[in-house]
Amino acid sequence: MNELPVIVVGAGPIGLAAAAELRERGLRALVFERGGAAGAAVAEWNHVRTFSRWAELIAPAARRLLDGTGWVAPHADSYPTGREWAGDYLIPLAEALGDDIVRLGAEVVGVARRGRDRVVDAGRDSEPLSVRIRHADGREERVLARAVIDASGTWGGANPLGGDGLPALGESAAAQTISYRVPDLEDAAERARYAGKHTVIAGSGHSALAAIVALAGLAKSEPGTRITWVLRRGDVGNTFGGGKDDQLPARGALGLRAKQALEDGMLQVVTGFRTAAVEPARDGRVALVSEAGGRVEDVDRVVVLTGFRPELSWLSEIRLNLDPVLQAPVELAPLIDPNVHSCGTVYPHGVKELSQPEPGFYLAGMKSYGRAPTFLALTGYEQVRSIAAELAGDHESAARVELTLPDTGVCGGAGAFDEPDAAIASGGGCCGGSAAPELISLGTVRVGN
Known part of the structure; x- marks a missing residue:
């Protein structure tokens, strides 16, 4: 299967960073993006400005690729809007990767193991992954892959108004409002x-x-x-x-x-x-x-504006091991649970925490965080660097993940603040004293495929 490509779902910040990392490692990547341009989801919140500076929004491997094209980097200390992030970085990055790698107007609608549904054990480590693509003109295609990195994000899965996680009664009927x-x-x-x-x-x-x-x-x-x-x-x-x-x-x-x-x-x-x-x-x-x-x-x-959730229906034939609360990989979930972690150390993580029971399948970026709202682009860039190293056989580099995240200056889990008396009784959240580094949100950043 080593002759087959690594398929990346989504041409957002994390998906394109994955393609750049794979390219540096000499691995063939194919990026499928259902939108008509790279960063299509980012462009939908075009007027919203990020909390992170340009210096923290450009993936290292992507910068190295772009620097060789004559691209002029935006001012490192300025804060882009979604429109600027897409137009000044993501679209040029997709162009640098080339349209033989980044395929626009191509939606991934299913992933499976070739010739096997999720029940069959035999061949799961020897047969390639089968990725079903639906093109903008309605044409369908099957592409075989040695591995799949799902960086499709959660932008398309806005949580409803209803307090129980379901749409409130009458919410659909009031859609115009x-x-x-x-x-x-x-x-x-x-x-x-x-x-x-x-x-x-x-x-x-x-x-x-x-x-x-x-x-x-x-x-x-x-x-x-x-x-x-x-x-x-x-x-x-x-x-x-x-x-x-x-x-x-x-x-x-x-x-x-x-x-x-x-x-x-x-x-x-x-x-x-x-x-x-x-x-x-x-x-x-x-x-x-x-x-x-x-x-x-x-x-x-x-x-x-109650958050987002991952779309998992098109992964029904893939064996996933997800946390029952957050719908994030089980090894990652305890590090990002918003019931506990609005403060405290969020440890660096990479391929180890993101691997699934399905060989060669990885969740990355916002998709890997499931329903947890606290995601930083830097985190996703380190995730895909680690995954690319693993796929290239550089296990030492894959295991060596380092990430320092900014301090918010606040402390207390979201779950505790739903019940203020409980928050007081527990000391206000997950930790005492000053807040330690935590994952943060980039405005309304959600990367979609």
Whole structure:
């Protein structure tokens, strides 16, 4: 099988970094991307700025490849938007790799072992992986592979509004009222949907903070604009982040701006609100109803920013060993569990933690984090470097993973803050004293295939 390519699913930051690492190792890679351009998912949050500097968003192997093409790197200390990350880095990287490697408009719809479904034991270590491709024109193709790196991300799997993980009753019927993305208020049509209206923001992560800051700015210039922030957790807690103690200044500044908007009376906060239903109301508006019977009335728009989940249905014939809570590899899950880890050391990890019972199959990037929200591009770059080394037979390099991540300046697991009394009883989260390095989120970064 060594003559067969390594197939990478998704031409986002991690997928293209994997291709660059494989290329350096002399291994043939094929990248399949369902979008019409590299970084298609990143481009969908084009107006959102990352928390990491350019210096932390360019994979080492990718930089070495691009440097040989005359590419001019963006200023290392500036912070790109999604549009800039895609246009100034991902698209040039895909072009440098070449269209014989990066295949656009090609969606991976299934992976299996050739001639074997998941029940059959025989041949799983000797038969190649069979990857089913659906092209934009509807044509289907089967490509055999020695290994598959799934870097398809979770961008297409936004969590619903419902507090139990299922869509709230009436959520689908109210689709015209609900958005699962940070509003782009620089777009005139998008701005008009929110100006002078009552918007509910659901979620407690950095995407929710970005939406608060954006809509608070709109409220200052557009009379009648109202914001309600609904939180499932019972306390605002450390939702605003580490502020000046955050080693990513842009992330800390976002939290401070959102906190200032609250202190200035620009929004109303409703805690302990787990949405059960979305009910139609007068004039095309809706009402949100909580599991406890609480109500938020006269809502014009709902912005749901409650995280993402992996799409696993197209991997039904692959043997996976995933954590039952996070849907992440079982050896990785304890390091990233948001019920425990909003602080504390997240250990470097690579091919050992990412390997699956299916020989030659790896989850990488945001896809490897399952439902955990705290992912950093640097983490994904180190993951695929380790995987590429393993596939090249350099086991020593594959096992040698090193990663230092920024301190957030906050401490406390998300699960504890759902129940504030429990948080107090346990000392506030997973650890005491100052916060240690942790994984962080890049705005709304989610890489899709």
